[in-house]
Amino acid sequence: MKVKTPYAIQDELSKMLDFLASFGATENNGVSRLLYSSPWIRAQQALKEVMHSFGFQTHFDDVGNLFGRMEGTVEREQVILTGSHIDSVIEGGKYDGAYGIVASLLAAKELFQKNGKPKKTIEVVSLCEEEGSRFPLSFWGSGSITGKHHFDEIHSLTDDDGIPFKKAMAAAGFGLNNYPNPRRKDIACFLEVHVEQGIILENSRQTLGVVSHIVGQKRFTITLTGQSNHAGTTPMNARKDALATACDLIHHLTNKAKQQSDLVATVGNIQVKPNVVNVVAGEATFTLDVRHHQKETLTTFCSEVFDYFHKTTDEQNIKLNITQWMDDEPVKMDETLMSKMTKMIKKEKIPFRQMVSGAGHDSQVFGTFCPTALLFVPSHQGISHSPKEYTKPEDLATGVNILTSFLYELAYT
Ligand SMILES: [Zn+2]
Numbered sequence: 001m002k003v004k005t006p007y008a009i010q011d012e013l014s015k016m017l018d019f020l021a022s023f024g025a026t027e028n029n030g031v032s033r034l035l036y037s038s039p040w041i042r043a044q045q046a047l048k049e050v051m052h053s054f055g056f057q058t059h060f061d062d063v064g065n066l067f068g069r070m071e072g073t074v075e076r077e078q079v080i081l082t083g084s085h086i087d088s089v090i091e092g093g094k095y096d097g098a099y100g101i102v103a104s105l106l107a108a109k110e111l112f113q114k115n116g117k118p119k120k121t122i123e124v125v126s127l128c129e130e131e132g133s134r135f136p137l138s139f140w141g142s143g144s145i146t147g148k149h150h151f152d153e154i155h156s157l158t159d160d161d162g163i164p165f166k167k168a169m170a171a172a173g174f175g176l177n178n179y180p181n182p183r184r185k186d187i188a189c190f191l192e193v194h195v196e197q198g199i200i201l202e203n204s205r206q207t208l209g210v211v212s213h214i215v216g217q218k219r220f221t222i223t224l225t226g227q228s229n230h231a232g233t234t235p236m237n238a239r240k241d242a243l244a245t246a247c248d249l250i251h252h253l254t255n256k257a258k259q260q261s262d263l264v265a266t267v268g269n270i271q272v273k274p275n276v277v278n279v280v281a282g283e284a285t286f287t288l289d290v291r292h293h294q295k296e297t298l299t300t301f302c303s304e305v306f307d308y309f310h311k312t313t314d315e316q317n318i319k320l321n322i323t324q325w326m327d328d329e330p331v332k333m334d335e336t337l338m339s340k341m342t343k344m345i346k347k348e349k350i351p352f353r354q355m356v357s358g359a360g361h362d363s364q365v366f367g368t369f370c371p372t373a374l375l376f377v378p379s380h381q382g383i384s385h386s387p388k389e390y391t392k393p394e395d396l397a398t399g400v401n402i403l404t405s406f407l408y409e410l411a412y413t
Contacts, residue, residue, distance in 0.1 A: 009106060009400055010393045016102045017396075019046070020086075021094035030091040030387030031098075034134040034159075036064065036172040043086055047101070047126050054109045056124065061182040063144045064128035064174040068105065070112055072121040072411065078188035080411050082108070082403070083125035085141055085362055089133045093389020095195045099377070099396060101126045103193045107404040111412065118411035120188070130362050134159045134168075142365035144182035151175065189337065190366035191406065193375045193399045195391050197359050199382030207398050208352040209376035210342055213293035214364040215356060216330035218302055220288040222249070222309070225319040228274055228282030243272050243281035245318050250286065252312075253305045262356060263292040263301060293330045293356045331364040334371035341373055344405050350398060359384075373406075375399060 023046065024031045024039030033039045044066050051058045056068030066086075069079075084100025104124040111118065125141075132138030135157045143149030157165040169175040196202075201209050226240030250267050257265035266289045273283040292298045306322060313320040338354075345352045355376065357363075363374040377399040380390040 009110075010397045012106060013102060013396050013400060014393055016050075016106070017094050017098060020098045020102065024088065026091055026387070028091060028387050031088045031094050032090050032092065033086065033088040034090070035087050035129040035140065036168040036174070037134070040087060040128075041172050044126060044128075047086070047105075051105065051124065054105065055112055056108075060174070060179045061144070062174055062177065062179040063140060063169070063182045064172060065141050065145065065182060066126040066128075068108070068124040070108060070118055070122045072119050073117050074119040076121055077186055079121045079123050079184075079186050080189055080191070080407065081123050081125055081187050081366075082191040082407065083123075083127060084192050084194060085127040085130035087129045087131050087133065089131050089385045091387060092131075092385050093383075093387055095379075095389050095391055095396075096197065096384055097127075097130060097194075099195055099391070099399075100193050103396070103400045103403055104191075106400050107407050110404050111408055115408070115412055118407075119413075120411045122407060122411050127362055128174075135165050137165075138360070139362065139365045142362040145184050145187070146365055146369040147183055148365055148369075187366075187370045189334070189371040189373070189410070190363065190369075191337075191373050191375075191403065191410075192361065192363045192366075193377065193403050194361055194363075195384060195389065196376040196379045197382070197384035198379065200355060201353070201376060201378035202380060202382065204353060206351040206353050207378065207395050208345055208350055208402065209355040210338055210345070210352060211333055211357045211363070211374035211376060212338065212354050213333065213356045214331045214361060214367065214374070215291040215293045215358050216295055216298050217326055217328045217360070218288075218290045218298060218324060219326035220302075221285060221323045221325065222246075222288060223283065223285045223321040223323075224249075224313060225283050225321070226281070226317075229280040231278040231280060234280055239280050240282075240317050241280050242284040242318060245313060245316050246270065246284035246286055248312060249309050252308055253288070256301070256305060257290075260292075260297065260301060263290070263297060264358065265290045265301070265305075291358060295330055298330070328360070328364075331367035333363065333367060333374055337371055337373035340409065341375065341402070341406055344409070345402060348402070348405075350402070375402065 023043035024033035051068030127141030226242035
C-alpha cells in the first residue's frame with residue numbers, strides 16, 4: 001500500500017488531539033484526565049461517537065475500555081487490536097496515550113475508506129487506565145483484558161479523596177455487569193504507537209523508534225538502623241551513623257550503575273530520623289528503583305549491590321533491612337512484528353532505530369499475552385507527563401502512516 005504524504009493527515013491529527021485534550025484541559029495548558037473522572041467519562045463518550053461516525057461498531061467492556069470494531073470478511077474471530085490509554089497523569093500533556101488512540105483510529109479509518117472491510121478483524125481500543133494516577137494500581141485497562149488484573153483486587157483501594165475504586169467505577173457506569181466482562185481470549189496481536197517520553201530519538205535525529213524490549217523494574221525500600229547520639233560528644237569512631245553509611249551505599253550503587261550499559265538505578269527518596277542538626281542520625285530509609293531490559297543483568301546488579309550493603313553495614317554495626325515491593329520483569333516485543341515493521345520503515349527511508357523503552361506501557365502487559373509491537377515517535381526535549389509535552393506534527397503523521405501500512409499488511413493481505 002502506498003503511504004500517504006505526512007501532510008495529508010497532519011491537520012486531522014492535530015484537530016483530534018486538541019479535541020481529546022479539551023476533556024480535562026487545565027489552566028496551564030495541561031491535561032488531567034483521571035480514571036472514571038468526569039473528563040474521562042466525557043472523553044470516552046466523545047470517542048465512542050467519533051468511532052461510530054467513522055463506521056466502527058462500538059462497545060465498552062465492564063471496566064470502561066472502549067472498542068471500535070471493523071469486522072473481517074475472512075477471519076472474524078481473531079482480533080488485531082491497536083490503541084493506547086485515555087487516562088493521563090495530573091497535569092499531563094496531550095500526547096501521552098491519546099496519540100496512540102488517535103493514530104489507531106485514523107489509520108483504521110483510512111484503510112476502511114480506501115479498501116473497504118478488512119480480511120481480519122481490526123479493533124481500535126481506548127484503554128481505560130494505564131498511569132496509576134488516581135488509584136494505587138496501574139494498567140487497569142490492559143490488565144483487565146489480559147487477566148493480569150481482576151475485580152477482586154480493587155475492593156480496598158481508594159483515591160486521595162477517600163473515594164473507593166468500586167464507587168468511582170460504578171458512578172462512571174462500570175463494574176455493574178452492564179457491559180461484557182473485560183477478559184478477552186480472541187486477541188491475535190496488539191499494536192501501539194506512543195510518544196517516546198525520552199530524548200534518544202530527538203538527539204539522534206531519528207523519526208521512529210522500533211521498541212525491542214520494555215525494561216524490567218525492581219523497587220526496594222532500604223532501612224539502616226544505627227544509633228542516635230550527641231553530635232558534640234560522640235567521637236567519630238564510636239558512632240553508628242545511619243545517614244553516613246546510607247550515603248556510602250548510595251554512592252556505591254550509583255557508581256556501579258554507571259559502569260553497566262543501559263542500566264539505571266535511582267534513589268529518589270530518603271528519610272532520616274531524627275533529622276536534627278546536632279544529632280547523629282539513628283535511622284535512614286531510602287528507596288531504590290533499578291531498571292534494565294535483561295532479567296539477569298537486573299538480578300545480578302541487585303545481588304552484588306546488596307552484598308556490598310550487607311558487608312558495609314556489618315562492619316559498621318548497623319542493622320540493615322531490605323524490602324522489595326516491585327518486581328516487574330522485562331518484556332520482549334514480538335520479533336516477527338518488529339522485523340515486519342522495520343522492513344516497512346526502511347522501505348519508506350524513514351530515519352529510525354531499534355530501542356529499549358525505559359518507561360512502562362500497555363504493550364508490556366500485552367507483550368506477555370500476545371504478539372505485541374510498540375513504535376515510538378520523538379518527544380521534544382524528552383519532556384513528558386507535563387503540559388510541555390510536544391511532538392512535531394510531521395513526526396506524529398509519520399507514526400500514523402507506518403501504523404496504517406502495518407495494519408494493511410496484517411489485516412488486508
Ligand atoms: Zn502512556
